[in-house]
Amino acid sequence: MAGGAITTLDRRQRLISRAGEAETVEDxxxxxxxxxxxxxxxxxxxxxxxxxxxxxxxxxxxxENMSHLGVEECMRAWELEFMVEDVNLYNALARADSPAGxxxxxxxxxxxxxxxxxxxxxxxxxxxxxxxxxxxxxxxWAVIALFRHEGAPAFDQEESALLASLSEPLAAGVRDRxxxxxxxxxxxxxRGPGLMLFAQSGEPISANDDALAxxxxxxxxxxxxxxxLPLPLVVVGTLMRARAIAEERESGSARARIRSxxxxxxxxxxxxxxxxxxxxxxxxxxxxxxxxASEVAPLLxxxxxxxxxxxxxxxxxxxxxxTADIAQRLFLSRHTVRDYVKAIFGKVHVSSRxxxxxxxxxEHYAPIHYS
Numbered sequence: 001m002a003g004g005a006i007t008t009l010d011r012r013q014r015l016i017s018r019a020g021e022a023e024t025v026e027d028x029x030x031x032x033x034x035x036x037x038x039x040x041x042x043x044x045x046x047x048x049x050x051x052x053x054x055x056x057x058x059x060x061x062x063x064e065n066m067s068h069l070g071v072e073e074c075m076r077a078w079e080l081e082f083m084v085e086d087v088n089l090y091n092a093l094a095r096a097d098s099p100a101g102x103x104x105x106x107x108x109x110x111x112x113x114x115x116x117x118x119x120x121x122x123x124x125x126x127x128x129x130x131x132x133x134x135x136x137x138x139x140x141w142a143v144i145a146l147f148r149h150e151g152a153p154a155f156d157q158e159e160s161a162l163l164a165s166l167s168e169p170l171a172a173g174v175r176d177r178x179x180x181x182x183x184x185x186x187x188x189x190x191r192g193p194g195l196m197l198f199a200q201s202g203e204p205i206s207a208n209d210d211a212l213a214x215x216x217x218x219x220x221x222x223x224x225x226x227x228x229l230p231l232p233l234v235v236v237g238t239l240m241r242a243r244a245i246a247e248e249r250e251s252g253s254a255r256a257r258i259r260s261x262x263x264x265x266x267x268x269x270x271x272x273x274x275x276x277x278x279x280x281x282x283x284x285x286x287x288x289x290x291x292x293a294s295e296v297a298p299l300l301x302x303x304x305x306x307x308x309x310x311x312x313x314x315x316x317x318x319x320x321x322x323t324a325d326i327a328q329r330l331f332l333s334r335h336t337v338r339d340y341v342k343a344i345f346g347k348v349h350v351s352s353r354x355x356x357x358x359x360x361x362x363e364h365y366a367p368i369h370y371s
Contacts, residue, residue, distance in 0.1 A: 029062035042146035052139030056256035082244035100132035100164035102155035136171035193289035246273035
């Protein structure tokens with residue numbers, strides 16, 4: 001560092017260090033965004049945690065200078081994500097060699113070739129967009145979209161490469177803050193599944209009382225409203241994914257795991273399109289309900305950085321299999337299985353199989369706090 005000048009490398013390292021100091025995912029997004037702006041100037045941004053199994057947006061979400069984004073724009077953004085072929089879709093970036101890319105660069109500086117630009121970004125005053133997927137071991141833990149206003153220079157390849165270089169360390173930061181710490185005090189609600197019905201246009205039609213209660217429990221991370229309450233991006237994204245699956249534009253499931261406000265509960269949001277009596281696609285039903293242990297355990301296993309083999313052994317331990325049975329099933333020696341179990345205990349910070357099963361498969365039923 002000559003003459004006391006702060007280099008790009010210094011700023012990048014400071015950003016990663018700031019991410020490591022954050023207590024929550026919300027704090028990480030806010031502090032990293034401030035540092036990132038000094039490396040890659042932008043006028044507005046959206047940061048969202050994602051379910052690493054499906055890539056769907058979940059909580060929390062961090063917005064910067066996006067207060068002008070209304071119901072129509074929010075719905076349109078996720079409709080375009082799943083229903084239209086375009087450049088730099090999040091699913092594509094999650095699988096690409098480089099998990100970041102600029103819209104103007106991808107279109108040869110002809111942004112009008114992008115449907116997302118023509119029907120949304122241009123309309124709300126943005127000239128370019130730089131997207132990044134924060135991924136680790138193939139799983140997307142967060143997505144970022146940076147925007148520049150009309151008249152601003154395009155995001156260049158150097159800026160795109162810098163954002164891509166932050167993918168793994170920021171994904172690890174989000175993943176690590178998914179680890180639960182049991183927080184005693186409150187008794188678990190006995191609330192049932194929340195059911196909501198949406199029209200093909202995305203307009204809300206009806207909801208039961210449990211659905212309204214679950215919406216209140218979730219973080220208010222969107223300017224989109226339904227039933228008089230903020231509608232989280234995870235709901236919007238899940239709705240559009242369900243429509244895309246029904247129209248055979250996407251495969252898989254419209255399902256995402258969610259951390260409720262202050263991380264008190266694990267929830268799951270899932271949706272599917274209904275068909276009318278004539279067989280045509282009709283309204284979309286969406287359910288928010290407490291997640292089952294089997295749905296949350298794999299996510300927590302990833303959060304503790306367990307390898308695929310360690311996750312496999314953990315699941316067999318949860319089924320009650322002993323060392324000899326695990327060794328026989330996986331064609332390993334008993335000594336090797338014991339080594340794996342010891343490594344698993346060290347990562348999850350437990351000292352017995354009972355503690356391990358409780359921590360990964362049962363504790364999320366109690367109120368928890370995310371560090």
